[in-house]
Amino acid sequence: MTDLDARADLDTAAWGAKHVHDPTIVRDDDGTYWLFSTDARSDGPVRGGVQIRRSSDLVTWEFHGWAFDGVPAPAAAWSGAHGLWAPDVVRVPTPAGPEWRMYYSASTFGSRRSAIGLAVAPHPAGPWADRGVVVASEHHEPPEGLTQPNAIDANLVTEPDGTQWLVYGSFFGGIHVLPVDPATGLVPDAPAPGTLHTAPGTLLARRARTADNGAVEGAFVLPRPGGGWALVVSYDSLASSYHVRAAVGDAVTGPFRDRAGRTMSDDGPDVDPWSIGVPILAGHRHAGGPGVLAPGHASVLTETVPTASGPLERHLLVHHVRDADAPTEHRLQVRRLVWTHDGWPLVSPQPWAGAAREDDDQACWPTDPAVLEGTWESLAPGAAPTRVQDGVVGELSPRSGVRALGEGRFTWTADDGATVSAVVHPGWDAVRGRATLCLGALDDAGRVTLATRLP
CATH class of the missing domain: 2.115.10.20 (Glycosyl hydrolase domain; family 43)
Structure with a gap:
């Protein structure tokens, strides 16, 4: 057969x-x-x-x-x-x-x-x-x-x-x-x-x-x-x-x-x-x-x-x-x-680019809350899950009380009072062809953000 x-x-x-x-x-x-x-x-x-x-x-x-x-x-x-x-x-x-x-x-x-x-x-x-x-x-x-x-x-x-x-x-x-x-x-x-x-x-x-x-x-x-x-x-x-x-x-x-x-x-x-x-x-x-x-x-x-x-x-x-x-x-x-x-579980906003462009060593993933600053292209999978959503460029949502938990893990309080758990890890921007940081975040209301750090 x-x-x-x-x-x-x-x-x-x-x-x-x-x-x-x-x-x-x-x-x-x-x-x-x-x-x-x-x-x-x-x-x-x-x-x-x-x-x-x-x-x-x-x-x-x-x-x-x-x-x-x-x-x-x-x-x-x-x-x-x-x-x-x-x-x-x-x-x-x-x-x-x-x-x-x-x-x-x-x-x-x-x-x-x-x-x-x-x-x-x-x-x-x-x-x-x-x-x-x-x-x-x-x-x-x-x-x-x-x-x-x-x-x-x-x-x-x-x-x-x-x-x-x-x-x-x-x-x-x-x-x-x-x-x-x-x-x-x-x-x-x-x-x-x-x-x-x-x-x-x-x-x-x-x-x-x-x-x-x-x-x-x-x-x-x-x-x-x-x-x-x-x-x-x-x-x-x-x-x-x-x-x-x-x-x-x-x-x-x-x-x-x-x-x-x-x-x-x-x-x-x-x-x-x-x-x-x-x-x-x-x-x-x-x-x-x-x-x-x-x-x-x-x-x-x-x-x-x-x-x-x-x-x-x-x-x-x-x-x-x-x-x-x-x-x-x-x-x-x-x-x-x-x-x-x-x-x-959360997933990367970017597709896998191969071992040469990815970093599996979580001990080297970001630990400084400063990595959350700057410009990101964000997606919200739950906002309109049945359509093709365009990425939104800007800063991450306002936050306070950021805590770094090691190996890319962070928590903070969003402006609406929700508690957010996030993972920041190295990735590869498939559109711009460059190494970058990727973020996945989930708040206690079940809202997810996937984001790619921009230059």
Whole structure:
């Protein structure tokens, strides 16, 4: 079932990071990065089987082929899918040695008759062997269909003690989580395909249908520094108003709450569905640069990297974007994910520029409050998350009581009395082609500012 050679009828040599949708990245022992993504193209028919690319620097990508020669038979038989969506790839230890596992989604647009399958390989390049359907869902019309999960968008989460969970779901039924047997990668005692809707697991997030039909999908759960977990999800239409929100919780099974303490599963009639979750990334345009439309379906690459201060953990948000001036064009984007002093995830306003232009040594990140002075180009992802927002040039908002907490972390009081937690780190201004400082800030009302220091 493996076909890793680019076919002659597709000119994949020039694809690079183009045609990437719903991406995830892993790193092999030799330092090579492997990118897996949905079977999607903006310039022609889809060839099914999960796209694979490789890179040495997370900036330049080479198309490597497909994991499968089409959709594996069990998933195709249940879903009728002609392509695979949103692969999640992880490395797990087994008695026979490390094994790579891929959870892929098989479905069709507008249907919730879907399946999440599992495949395994000795190496990210393959060969990938299918192990069949892990969980499946049936399509139900309203009202029942509005509460049942859709078995797509898998994310495998492993706790420090080895306990594993499958986070999954999309749109109406919301995001759910099920236990996974680490030995097999399967859901223990899973019902037959088509009956999962009677036992979907624990609900993590759901929105009221009044907001783009309740769109919430592409969930990714990762550990917070100091304990607990962060949930990253995408809201709204993937073609236009897609954007990324976050929440935190004490357990993988939730509840996950935003900065104001609201649960991500609160979809009651009196709840504003636009108010839930902390918007951390949305469409934007830096002055003089291209417009970024509908960023979303994010995963997080976590890796230990060497620095002058010793090995440190680096987190990179991996997601797709569309070109604001050509909305059908979609491609990969990677950007640094940072944590405030109290464990909230924020992302860089600038895309990742490669190790030679980035500085992972947090001991060298700014500690003097004076770095907050001067001129910045700021974005507010939550101000208008469904449109492409232009950067605003000026000074950061008035503040008092600035405290430096070390390693780029700061707090202060804004002019409206809100407490702000911020991270300032070195970055690369992609529009102006220069080293700079980047800032992510979150106040206790859940408002986020992303800013780039200007000359």
